[in-house]
Every structure is written in structure tokens, then in C-alpha cells.
Amino acid sequence: MPISWRREHWILASVAVALTIVAGLVMPTWANAMRHDELPPVTTVSIPLPPLTSDAIHAADGAEAGLVQAGMMPGMGEDPWTVVTVRPGQSLADIFHEHGLSPTCLQRVVDAKVDNGAFRRIHPGDEFAFKRADGRLSTLRFDRDDHTRVVLTLDEKEVHTEIVERALERRVHVAHGVIRSSLFEAGDQAGMSDSMTLKLAQAFGYDIDFAQDLRVGDSFTVIYNDVYREGERLRDGEILGATFINAGQRYTAFRYETADGTVSFYNEEGRPLRTSFLRTPVEFTRISSRFSAGRMHPVLGKMRAHKGVDYAAPSGTPIYAAGDGKVEFRGQKSGFGNVVILQHAGRYSTLYGHMSRFAAGLSNGQRVRQGQLIGYVGATGLATGPHLHYEFRLDGAHRDPLSVTLPKPEPLPASELAKFRGVTQPMLAQLKMLEDTRLASASK
Incomplete structure (x- = not known):
């Protein structure tokens, strides 16, 4: 026991000495860190401000508008701007209702006839910004295009308009x-x-x-x-x-x-x-049938000339006009199902068969541009599966679309x-x- 007791005391004594040394090293540094030096005296001088110019006012207004849009400007008698981004399927009436703005207020804005079309043709991603005063709409702004902003200010009697060029x-x-x-x-x-x-x-x-x-x-x-x-x-x-x-x-x-x-x-x-013509007017998965003087028809079961190229593609795949031209025929023809025939300048015409449907608004006599949507791949008429039957004609005679020399x-x-x-x-x-x-x- 005595020997064990002495060893314990020696250990405790050693630890105490070590702590004393560490404290001696740390305390001066800590004391310096916590010491507050006396600060030099501060002198306050009144400097008169220069008069506020109109340019400075406009700059300040612009800075305030930026802070307001960012939600950083505290209210000073009126609410900040509320910026609304149009979602898919939304109308201006939906936006007004969602933000507690009355139908009467909406009617006043529409009746202003500043740019009535803009209110009917809003698109997802467009922005409208509102500012209120005493809980009522005081200002509405929107961008008519990239460089024109329209600002409507509403008072009790009328709607004032400002067009801002940007x-x-x-x-x-x-x-x-x-x-x-x-x-x-x-x-x-x-x-x-x-x-x-x-x-x-x-x-x-x-x-x-x-x-x-x-x-x-x-x-x-x-x-x-x-x-x-x-x-x-x-x-x-x-x-x-x-x-x-x-x-x-x-x-x-x-x-x-x-x-x-x-x-x-x-x-x-x-x-x-x-080029004057697109070589292929559709994005296809494979060529299912080539131009030939005679082949076994997959539906009729007898030999017939194949006067075009068949491009296999999923139903609904877009079909584009191979070149500038005019719609000579849009409708149904036996065997081709839904078909479009385009007459191009000079001696050329093209045919697009078996469409599932036509492009919206496409009509006989209409002018079309190369690459313009004219319809969608389908399997109407005599077809075993969805594909585009495409023909290229020179002076009424059929040519192989894959090898014909296209005009420069x-x-x-x-x-x-x-x-x-x-x-x-x-x-x-x-x-x-x-x-x-x-x-x-x-x-x-």
C-alpha cells in the first residue's frame, strides 16, 4: 500500500506541475487578446450635401427598383413590386385572381387598350410586375418585347401609360x-x-x-x-x-x-x-423500301413499280417541306391516304404520303418554305406500318430521291x-x- 500510495502522489504531482506550466504560457496571450486598447477620439464634422439632380433621382429610382425586385427594400408607405412569372396554361385573369386583384381592376387594364394583344398572347416565362398602394393595384408593368417595357399607372379615374425603350x-x-x-x-x-x-x-x-x-x-x-x-x-x-x-x-x-x-x-x-431541296424531309429510323421499277407490293401482293422512297419512322414524326413551293394538293388519295403534293419553282414537285395528319393551317394554294412543318408520319392508305412515302418528280417524271442530282x-x-x-x-x-x-x- 505505501509504495502504491507514493506512486499515485507522484503522478498527481507531475500532472499539477504540467498544468501550472501550461497556464503560465497561455494566460499572458489570453490576457493580451482580451485587452481593450483605448480608442482615439472621434470627431464628427457636418458636410453640406450637394443639390440632388434629376439624373441622380433617376439613378436612385433605378437602384430602388432593383432592390424592390430583389425583395430587399423595406416598405415606405406602399408595397414593393410583386414579380410574377407566367406558368404554362395561365391567363392574365388567372394571375389577377391568384394575387387577389379584382376582375374590375383587370377590366380597367384591358380597356386601356395599350397593347391588348399582349394580354391575350402571354407565354410561359413572361413576366408581369405589380405594385399596390393602400391594398389596391397602382402600377402594372410588362415587357412588350426585348426592348420595350409598358408601364400602366392606375388612379381613381383613369389608367396612364408610359412606354419605356430599353x-x-x-x-x-x-x-x-x-x-x-x-x-x-x-x-x-x-x-x-x-x-x-x-x-x-x-x-x-x-x-x-x-x-x-x-x-x-x-x-x-x-x-x-x-x-x-x-x-x-x-x-x-x-x-x-x-x-x-x-x-x-x-x-x-x-x-x-x-x-x-x-x-x-x-x-x-x-x-x-x-440546298434547293432537303435530301430527306423526315428524321427516319431506316429506309424500308427503295425506289425501284418493280417490287412486290406488301398489301396488294403483286408486282408494281415503287416510284419513291419509304422512310420508316414512329407515327407522329414531323414531316417537313423539302423545298420552297406551293401546296398543290392536300387531302386524301387512293393508296396514299393523307397526302401533300408541293409544286416547286420551275420543273420540280414532291409528294408526301401516308400521313397521320396534316400540319395545322396547311391549305391548298398556300406558300411554304423549305423545312416548314407540313404533316406527321402515319400509316393511312395502303400501308403496313407507319412510314413516309416520298416522291421526287422532274417535269412530271419520277426520280430516285436518294440519287437525283439536286439543283444548285x-x-x-x-x-x-x-x-x-x-x-x-x-x-x-x-x-x-x-x-x-x-x-x-x-x-x-
């Missing part, structure tokens, strides 16, 4: 990408949005099959713009000019608006990239060509310079 800015960017795994990955690496990359693919879609022709090492250089409003990015703009090197071949595309307002892409020589689009006329070159030559020089710079850096 300046748009287009900021131009230049990007370069190299295909490593996919076009969208290259676009992302180049700082482009997916939608802008898709626009790039659409510009070159007549020359390059991006599903089959893309190769590792292919590259693109592009000039495009984004749309800004009041310093904030609003949306994607447009491809202005681009080059694409695919399998060693160089393609160019420049966006150009002609004197009649038509916007298309042209190569550097002024020839449209858009007409180049820009001489009167437009000079203007086109004036617009595109600076961009072409910039694209070539960037291409050369990239190639030089890649070869080092």
Missing part, C-alpha cells in the same frame, strides 16, 4: 474549338452555349453530316454575338460568320440579310449554303454581291487570322 446591346465574341470527343464538348471548351453550338451545326448542316462525318481533330472558328440589356445578358444572339474544317476540307458560312429581308447563310463566294441554289445577284462582300470580307480576314494563329501555336 436599349439592346449586341456583344461580339470570337471562339475556336477542336473536336476531341463531340461538337458540344468542343463548343463548351470554346466558351459557347449549347444553343449557340447547335446554331453553328445548323449553319453547316447542308455540307456536313454531324452524325456521321465529324472527325477527331476537326476544328471550327466562329464569330457570334450575344444580346445584352442594361448590362445583363439577355439571350443568345446569332452566328455571324464561321469556318469549319472537316476531314481536311474547309467550309465557310456567313449570315446575310438580303434587300427583301430574307436571312440565310452563304459561303464566302456568295452562294447559299441551303442561285447565288446572290450582282447587285447584292458587292454589299455581301463588304459585310463579310472583314470577318473572313479575322477568321483566317485566328485560324493561322491557332495552327501556328498547335504546330509548336
Whole structure:
């Protein structure tokens, strides 16, 4: 026992000494940390404020509006703005009811006839903002378009209108990408949005099959713009000019608006990239029957010429006009079921058979543009399954749509060509310079 007792005391004594040493080290530091130095005296000086100018008032109003929209501005006699984003299926009446605004108030807004169509044509994602005074609607604002805001102010007697023009800015960017795994990955690496990359693919879609022709090492250089409003990015703009090197071949595309307002892409020589006809007017899963002088008809069970190409596709797949033209026939024909026949300029016509239904509003005599929706894949008429029967005719004679030599689009006329070159030559020089710079850096 005595020996065991002495050992315990020695241990306790050692612990006590250690704690004393630690406390001696920590306490001065803690004391310094908790010490409050005497602060120097503070002198308050009255400085007269400069007079408030109208520009300063407008700037303050704008800052307040921003705080109000963000929910950061305390109420000062009236409620802050309530911003409402339109949901699918909503009408303005639904929004007024949801936010406790009376039908009488809605009627006053509609009767103002400032932009009555805007109230009937609201879309999901549109925004309306309300401000109340004494519990009643005092102000309603909405954006008529990207650069026009309408503000309605309601008093007891009438509705006052203010149209506010909001300046748009287009900021131009230049990007370069190299295909490593996919076009969208290259676009992302180049700082482009997916939608802008898709626009790039659409510009070159007549020359390059991006599903089959893309190769590792292919590259693109592009000039495009984004749309800004009041310093904030609003949306994607447009491809202005681009080059694409695919399998060693160089393609160019420049966006150009002609004197009649038509916007298309042209190569550097002024020839449209858009072909006169789409080779295939539907996204198909497989070719179920080719053009032939004689085949066994799957329904009739006898040999008949097959004067078109059958593209198998799920029922309801969109069908597009192969080229610009006029609807010569829309209706039903024996064997074809629901069919559309388009007459194109000059000597060409196309036929689209077995549709499940026609595009809304499509009628005989109507003008259509290449790529315009005209109907949907089906199995009407003599058909064993859903597919598009597509025929291509030259001077009334049937040609194989898969091998027929399609007419080249007409180049820009001489009167437009000079203007086109004036617009595109600076961009072409910039694209070539960037291409050369990239190639030089890649070869080092």
C-alpha cells in the first residue's frame, strides 16, 4: 500500500506541475487578446450635401427598383413590386385572381387598350410586375418585347401609360474549338452555349453530316454575338460568320440579310449554303423500301413499280417541306391516304404520303418554305406500318430521291454581291487570322 500510495502522489504531482506550466504560457496571450486598447477620439464634422439632380433621382429610382425586385427594400408607405412569372396554361385573369386583384381592376387594364394583344398572347416565362398602394393595384408593368417595357399607372379615374425603350446591346465574341470527343464538348471548351453550338451545326448542316462525318481533330472558328440589356445578358444572339474544317476540307458560312429581308447563310463566294431541296424531309429510323421499277407490293401482293422512297419512322414524326413551293394538293388519295403534293419553282414537285395528319393551317394554294412543318408520319392508305412515302418528280417524271442530282441554289445577284462582300470580307480576314494563329501555336 505505501509504495502504491507514493506512486499515485507522484503522478498527481507531475500532472499539477504540467498544468501550472501550461497556464503560465497561455494566460499572458489570453490576457493580451482580451485587452481593450483605448480608442482615439472621434470627431464628427457636418458636410453640406450637394443639390440632388434629376439624373441622380433617376439613378436612385433605378437602384430602388432593383432592390424592390430583389425583395430587399423595406416598405415606405406602399408595397414593393410583386414579380410574377407566367406558368404554362395561365391567363392574365388567372394571375389577377391568384394575387387577389379584382376582375374590375383587370377590366380597367384591358380597356386601356395599350397593347391588348399582349394580354391575350402571354407565354410561359413572361413576366408581369405589380405594385399596390393602400391594398389596391397602382402600377402594372410588362415587357412588350426585348426592348420595350409598358408601364400602366392606375388612379381613381383613369389608367396612364408610359412606354419605356430599353436599349439592346449586341456583344461580339470570337471562339475556336477542336473536336476531341463531340461538337458540344468542343463548343463548351470554346466558351459557347449549347444553343449557340447547335446554331453553328445548323449553319453547316447542308455540307456536313454531324452524325456521321465529324472527325477527331476537326476544328471550327466562329464569330457570334450575344444580346445584352442594361448590362445583363439577355439571350443568345446569332452566328455571324464561321469556318469549319472537316476531314481536311474547309467550309465557310456567313449570315446575310438580303434587300427583301430574307436571312440565310452563304459561303464566302456568295452562294447559299441551303440546298434547293432537303435530301430527306423526315428524321427516319431506316429506309424500308427503295425506289425501284418493280417490287412486290406488301398489301396488294403483286408486282408494281415503287416510284419513291419509304422512310420508316414512329407515327407522329414531323414531316417537313423539302423545298420552297406551293401546296398543290392536300387531302386524301387512293393508296396514299393523307397526302401533300408541293409544286416547286420551275420543273420540280414532291409528294408526301401516308400521313397521320396534316400540319395545322396547311391549305391548298398556300406558300411554304423549305423545312416548314407540313404533316406527321402515319400509316393511312395502303400501308403496313407507319412510314413516309416520298416522291421526287422532274417535269412530271419520277426520280430516285436518294440519287437525283439536286439543283444548285442561285447565288446572290450582282447587285447584292458587292454589299455581301463588304459585310463579310472583314470577318473572313479575322477568321483566317485566328485560324493561322491557332495552327501556328498547335504546330509548336
